[in-house]
Amino acid sequence: MDWPAILxxxxxxxxxxxxxxxxxxxxxxxxxxxQSPARPWVEGLLALPLVLPxxxxxxxxxxxMGGQSPLGQWFEALTGQTLAFSFTGLxxxxxIFNIPFAVQPMQRAFEAIEPxxxxxxxxxxxxxxxxxVRIELPLAWPGILSAAxxxxxxxxxxxxxxLMVGGNIPGETQTVAIAIYDRVQxxxxxxxxxxxxxxxxxxxxxxxxxxxxxxxxxxxxxx
Amino acid sequence: MSLFIEVRHPAPRLDFxxxxxxxxxxxxxxxxxxxxxxxxxAVAGLLRPAQAxxxxxxxxxxxxxxxxxxxxxxxxxxxxxxxxxxxxxxxxNVETALLALPSEERRAKALRFLDAAHVADCAGRWxxxxxxxxxxxxxxxxxxxxxxxxxxxxxxxxxxxxATRKSLYVELRQLHAQxxxxxxxxxxxxxxxxxxxxxxxxxxxGRVVQAGxxxxxxxxxxxxxxxxxxxxxxxxxxRLEGGAMRWGPHRLRLSGATYPEGDCRFAVxxxxxxxxxxxxxxxxxxxxxxxxxxxxxxxxxxEALVWIEPAGLPERQIQMRLPVRALERYCVEKDAAxxxxxxxxDIVLLDY
Numbered sequence: 001m002d003w004p005a006i007l008x009x010x011x012x013x014x015x016x017x018x019x020x021x022x023x024x025x026x027x028x029x030x031x032x033x034x035q036s037p038a039r040p041w042v043e044g045l046l047a048l049p050l051v052l053p054x055x056x057x058x059x060x061x062x063x064x065m066g067g068q069s070p071l072g073q074w075f076e077a078l079t080g081q082t083l084a085f086s087f088t089g090l091x092x093x094x095x096i097f098n099i100p101f102a103v104q105p106m107q108r109a110f111e112a113i114e115p116x117x118x119x120x121x122x123x124x125x126x127x128x129x130x131x132x133v134r135i136e137l138p139l140a141w142p143g144i145l146s147a148a149x150x151x152x153x154x155x156x157x158x159x160x161x162x163l164m165v166g167g168n169i170p171g172e173t174q175t176v177a178i179a180i181y182d183r184v185q186x187x188x189x190x191x192x193x194x195x196x197x198x199x200x201x202x203x204x205x206x207x208x209x210x211x212x213x214x215x216x217x218x219x220x221x222x223x
Numbered sequence: 224m225s226l227f228i229e230v231r232h233p234a235p236r237l238d239f240x241x242x243x244x245x246x247x248x249x250x251x252x253x254x255x256x257x258x259x260x261x262x263x264x265a266v267a268g269l270l271r272p273a274q275a276x277x278x279x280x281x282x283x284x285x286x287x288x289x290x291x292x293x294x295x296x297x298x299x300x301x302x303x304x305x306x307x308x309x310x311x312x313x314x315x316n317v318e319t320a321l322l323a324l325p326s327e328e329r330r331a332k333a334l335r336f337l338d339a340a341h342v343a344d345c346a347g348r349w350x351x352x353x354x355x356x357x358x359x360x361x362x363x364x365x366x367x368x369x370x371x372x373x374x375x376x377x378x379x380x381x382x383x384x385x386a387t388r389k390s391l392y393v394e395l396r397q398l399h400a401q402x403x404x405x406x407x408x409x410x411x412x413x414x415x416x417x418x419x420x421x422x423x424x425x426x427x428x429g430r431v432v433q434a435g436x437x438x439x440x441x442x443x444x445x446x447x448x449x450x451x452x453x454x455x456x457x458x459x460x461x462r463l464e465g466g467a468m469r470w471g472p473h474r475l476r477l478s479g480a481t482y483p484e485g486d487c488r489f490a491v492x493x494x495x496x497x498x499x500x501x502x503x504x505x506x507x508x509x510x511x512x513x514x515x516x517x518x519x520x521x522x523x524x525x526e527a528l529v530w531i532e533p534a535g536l537p538e539r540q541i542q543m544r545l546p547v548r549a550l551e552r553y554c555v556e557k558d559a560a561x562x563x564x565x566x567x568x569d570i571v572l573l574d575y
Contacts (some may be wrong), residue, residue: 123298
């Protein structure tokens with residue numbers, strides 16, 4: 001069992017969540033209220049990671065973050081490290097390819113709040129922030145939970161983009177998905193099998209627990 | 224006149240201007256799509272019209288270059304489906320309207336208002352556990368908890384059963400008697416308006432058709448449109464000449480002022496059409512006697528609707544209302560000959 005790879009994957013998932021969730025939360029809420037002809041295009045752009053091959057996203061990210069690119073050069077000047085093939089670069093890539101998994105469930109949840117409820121909040125004298133914290137967040141929380149779980153589980157399992165952007169550096173960019181691939185390539189099927197099973201169980205447990213929580217919450221609301 | 228509302232907006236179409244008395248229950252009545260709800264939303268600041276000037280007792284909410292946000296308007300709003308916060312208990316819902324208060328005072332005050340709305344026993348329940356009438360009362364408690372100067376009610380009784388509605392009418396009147404705030408009540412139900420409101424604004428296609436004290440608007444429509452909106456069936460054309468009105472072969476006396484000669488429209492409320500017993504001497508209160516023939520009788524509960532064709536006017540039928548037991552006493556049945564009286568004071572001239 002490659003514990004460093006499992007630990008790295010978990011760290012990556014946690015870092016992705018920490019960066020992406022707050023951004024996606026406000027983005028999703030803004031999208032839910034935004035009326036504009038440009039809206040389908042913006043939504044389409046954010047959904048691209050769902051339909052594009054991970055290698056395509058990985059390619060563009062690699063080009064954007066590589067040593068030749070302005071972003072890569074700026075990052076290297078700032079930190080003395082390359083952005084591509086580093087854990088930081090992996091987090092950036094992971095945040096980008098997880099956007100639809102984080103934004104969509106939250107956007108649906110915000111859209112599902114009755115306009116009449118939000119107007120009632122205004123008529124009760126609640127400021128925009130009070131309404132967000134006291135009314136919208138609690139009502140949207142199953143969507144927020146779902147977004148967090150999907151992002152976490154999806155990061156644990158992502159392979160193509162990670163390989164393109166991070167390469168395969170043990171302890172730095174070798175996630176569990178890549179470690180499994182590595183073991184299979186070297187015919188270490190025992191280790192590959194053990195890690196696959198671990199990944200499967202972690203993913204299953206995360207999703208099942210979140211579904212259970214959301215379900216219980218919905219039942220409590222509708223009972 | 225201290226609630227002043229002037230609102231113009233292209234879609235939904237609003238071209239509304241009215242000065243209304245404050246401290247009263249005012250009903251906004253009109254058919255679906257007449258702009259009642261939009262108007263209420265504009266007053267609440269939820270809809271920002273192209274042009275608005277709204278002021279209550281000298282405090283300007285909307286004017287050229289001024290739009291007070293909803294949060295800062297001293298209003299309480301009960302939307303059509305109540306808009307209760309589904310994740311908060313009834314108490315939590317009312318407390319949310321009182322966030323400015325320290326939490327203990329907030330709780331006590333919220334309970335007091337739940338009590339005033341007769342739902343103190345529902346304080347711990349969630350909206351999903353409440354009946355329609357209870358939701359309505361909680362929403363009302365939440366709306367009045369801020370002690371608003373203007374209470375906006377959007378068809379608040381449309382989704383509750385008849386018995387609940389009746390008791391809610393009484394409770395609303397009692398509440399208003401205790402705290403005489405101005406109440407703007409949107410409804411499409413004329414009976415509801417008649418029972419609750421002292422003032423009535425008739426609305427059609429975003430415009431004021433007629434406004435005034437409820438009893439006056441309901442019985443004295445000022446135009447054919449108003450009569451149509453008030454669902455008055457007896458709407459006819461006549462001709463003013465020589466201080467009276469010619470209607471087919473009949474000459475009807477009118478009360479009051481002198482009128483210009485020419486074509487006119489007139490209305491008579493069904494309850495103001497009087498049946499004359501042929502075997503009794505004529506009282507002095509009876510005037511404008513017309514002979515006619517009963518064309519149709521329809522019993523509706525304890526009341527009967529009777530359509531009478533006046534002599535010499537084959538295309539016209541006057542509708543009147545009678546208690547069912549009067550049908551027999553007056554020998555009213557299909558094709559029977561009857562005599563009716565239209566009192567001068569009950570003939571409402573329109574569009575002359």
